[in-house]
Amino acid sequence: MTIDAVSPRRISHPVFARCYTLLSAVTEAAGASAHRDELLAGLRGEVIEVGPGNGRNFAHYPPEVTGVLAVEPEPYLRRMAARAASEAQIPVRVVEGDADRLPAADQRFDAGVASLVLCSVPHPERSLSELFRVVRPGGQLRFYEHVRAEDGRHARLQDWVDHLWPRVAGGCHTGRDTVAAIEAAGFVVERERRFFFQPSVLAKPVAPHVIGIARRP
Template identity: 40%
Template sequence: MASWYERNILPKFLACACSGPQMMRQRSRLIPRAEGRVLELGVGMGLNLAFYDPARVTSVSGVDPAAELRALAEAAPRAEGLEVEILPGVAEDLPFETDSFDSVVCTFTLCSVHSPERALAEARRVLKPGGRIFYCEHGLAPDADVARWQGRIEPVWKRLAGGCRLTRPILPLLEGAGFSTEGAESAYLPKVPRFAGWNVLGEASMVNPASA
């Protein structure tokens, strides 16, 4: 059962942290690329829904374990005619058949799932051959001084931010799950504290999809 903090404070904290101008700019750059039947891991408050192109997307299924966030996603703005379903669930155990989706979208989610390896294995399982994962995540910074501060801050940050980790190496995780990350963009987001501002963005296809 969710705690009082998780029900009443955490959604406000996440709204402030995840809907800042730089985060929304990154969403606006990435989400319109998705196509076909789309699965969104950790749909949260539905901040991506306004950016899907209904001319490219047939439907969006979003999963999230938090009832409070799912309620916000249900009410979030989206393009007219966009078919959206919001479902309870966790990224590590998706309630969908294998080879179900053309696109998987993962934005600021891998930081907070219990097992990013399992979540990405599930994303690979539900993607059709030739499907792609569209990702925008913050994670472990390449600069040693920043990474040290991330490690120091993470225990407190994790409690405040619903389990969000600062030190997950996003591109190695994707590559380890069998995705090609060629062409990924990596940079510190402007006007975001550096401990939380290292961002990677891109779209990744499966390596050897026939063996997924």
């Protein structure tokens, strides 16, 4: 798999990265592991995953996936992802990079994967436009994200906590309308399942989730 040279913006969240790695063991057992199976079921071919974190998706890719380019800007998480990649059943290449400027050629991939990441990128519309660029026509975007609550009171809670939350959670915003952003980027959402997932009481602002499939026309 060839990679185009792009110098990435420096993103470093050393405390969040370590906390996320520890907490992810709990959230996987509470249900995230099953969500990742649902997210990735049926994928095949060449895949680009943005912001893989510590690589929790890698063990869930089906064997029909021939390669994954995993673009992670945060140094500690990138090291953890490289470790997970070395244990994956399919070839995974972890590289430094930024979802806003993906190090890949146009229409290079059969699918893009965004899981729990469009909440954290600084410019979701840019990241989605980059995913649209690198996925081939007819290819898919698989997404698993916490999203803006449909209930007004819950959405107001999200707006309120968002004054502080991004500062302690690696830039994560609780109340983004990510499905609308996916559609605005030009993808056509073919399937979405909305549900609540709240592994701890503190996770209420990020409880509304969606798993879905969108297609690049």
